[in-house]
Amino acid sequence: ESLRELFKIGFGPSSSHTMGPQRAVQNTEQYPNASRFEVELYGSLALTGKGHLTDYIIKQTLGKQTIVRFKSD
Numbered sequence: 224e225s226l227r228e229l230f231k232i233g234f235g236p237s238s239s240h241t242m243g244p245q246r247a248v249q250n251t252e253q254y255p256n257a258s259r260f261e262v263e264l265y266g267s268l269a270l271t272g273k274g275h276l277t278d279y280i281i282k283q284t285l286g287k288q289t290i291v292r293f294k295s296d
Contacts, residue, residue: 240268240275248284259288269293 248262262281264272270293272278278291 240272240277241280244268244272244277245280245284248281251285259290260285261290261292263292263294265294269295 244264248260251257251260254260262285264277268277272291272293278293281291282289
């Protein structure tokens with residue numbers, strides 16, 4: 224069963240740029256009163272995240288009140 228999790232096909236042209244970030248933002252239960260989220264992406268997620276739909280999947284997961292910033296420096 225764990226191999227099936229590792230080799231799942233995700234959303235977008237690069238599953239690694241959507242599945243990992245989606246899982247990272249799914250654990251929001253510890254912030255039940257949050258009205259919005261701000262996410263900063265670094266490294267390869269910042270450099271290619273827009274084209275690989277990383278920001279899209281994060282906003283879909285967290286909701287429309289989410290700001291995604293790409294920090295490529």
